[in-house]
Amino acid sequence: MKFTEMLEARWRNQNTLLCVGLDPNRSRFPEELADSPNAIYDFCCGIVDATADLVCAFKPQIAYFASEGAEDALKRIIEYIHANHPGIPVILDAKRGDIGSTCEHYAREAFERFKADCVTLSPYMGEDTITPYLKYEEKGIFLLCRTSNKSGDELQMLDVGGERLFERVARLTAEKWNRTGELGLVVGATYPDELAAVRRVAPDIPLLVPGVGAQGGDIHAAVTAGMDTRGAGMVINSGRAILYASKGADWREAARQAAEATRDAINAARGA
Numbered sequence: 001m002k003f004t005e006m007l008e009a010r011w012r013n014q015n016t017l018l019c020v021g022l023d024p025n026r027s028r029f030p031e032e033l034a035d036s037p038n039a040i041y042d043f044c045c046g047i048v049d050a051t052a053d054l055v056c057a058f059k060p061q062i063a064y065f066a067s068e069g070a071e072d073a074l075k076r077i078i079e080y081i082h083a084n085h086p087g088i089p090v091i092l093d094a095k096r097g098d099i100g101s102t103c104e105h106y107a108r109e110a111f112e113r114f115k116a117d118c119v120t121l122s123p124y125m126g127e128d129t130i131t132p133y134l135k136y137e138e139k140g141i142f143l144l145c146r147t148s149n150k151s152g153d154e155l156q157m158l159d160v161g162g163e164r165l166f167e168r169v170a171r172l173t174a175e176k177w178n179r180t181g182e183l184g185l186v187v188g189a190t191y192p193d194e195l196a197a198v199r200r201v202a203p204d205i206p207l208l209v210p211g212v213g214a215q216g217g218d219i220h221a222a223v224t225a226g227m228d229t230r231g232a233g234m235v236i237n238s239g240r241a242i243l244y245a246s247k248g249a250d251w252r253e254a255a256r257q258a259a260e261a262t263r264d265a266i267n268a269a270r271g272a
């Protein structure tokens, strides 16, 4: 099944645009996992089970696993999601971009080794760095466009001949690069005006929107600016605000409550 079909099905059937980010940080784990050798796996699967019916996607960030030498746990967590919650797409947040011959290996890593349904990429090196990923025709790709961090504007807001660089990325994605129909854009909830600008250039492209929760992005402003004409089209990520809602024995329930509140705030803003 294509990535966009999986997303569409979750948006429609589960009525949710929420994505839970799986960014496991040992120093913030619940006390009961402190001595567990499988803490990363157990924590992520606990969060997955507690929130699965509330999400349209899960987004593990590879750095949290690689820094711990826990790529095997990442692989098993993705297998766990596919086996126990079929139909929920997994977006591997890897942001890998390089020359084409190297990207063939990054694409294999994401789609064959980890079996992700979608990956995040930097478009900074241009189209031939995206091409190797497009060979996996059913897989999704979210290209960094207007990131949620403060310093993103040092480059992304530059005027490149009548439009800003992030708008050029959005235009190229919508009009030239999207040969599989599976491309999307990363646009931070922290910049609703730019979200609206991206939506004008790319009316039908899915947007991965980090920046709500711990980064303080305004859900109502982001949803109003970024939803498509059907009131969908967004994958709104929240990580820390959900993952670390409690360190106590109630960590699963607390994560679920935080996820539910976020999903409901998103739905209220889209009038769903």
Ligand SMILES: O=c1ccn([C@@H]2O[C@H](COP(=O)(O)O)[C@@H](O)[C@H]2O)c(=O)[nH]1
Residues within 6 Å of the ligand: 021, 023, 061, 093, 146, 147, 148, 149, 186, 187, 188, 210, 211, 212, 213, 214, 215, 237, 238, 239, 240, 241
């Ligand atoms: O512009 C971007 C692109 C990616 N991210 C990633 O999203 C999550 C955000 O986590 P929170 O805990 O909800 O802040 C994290 O994995 C980032 O690497 C982003 O924040 N901004």
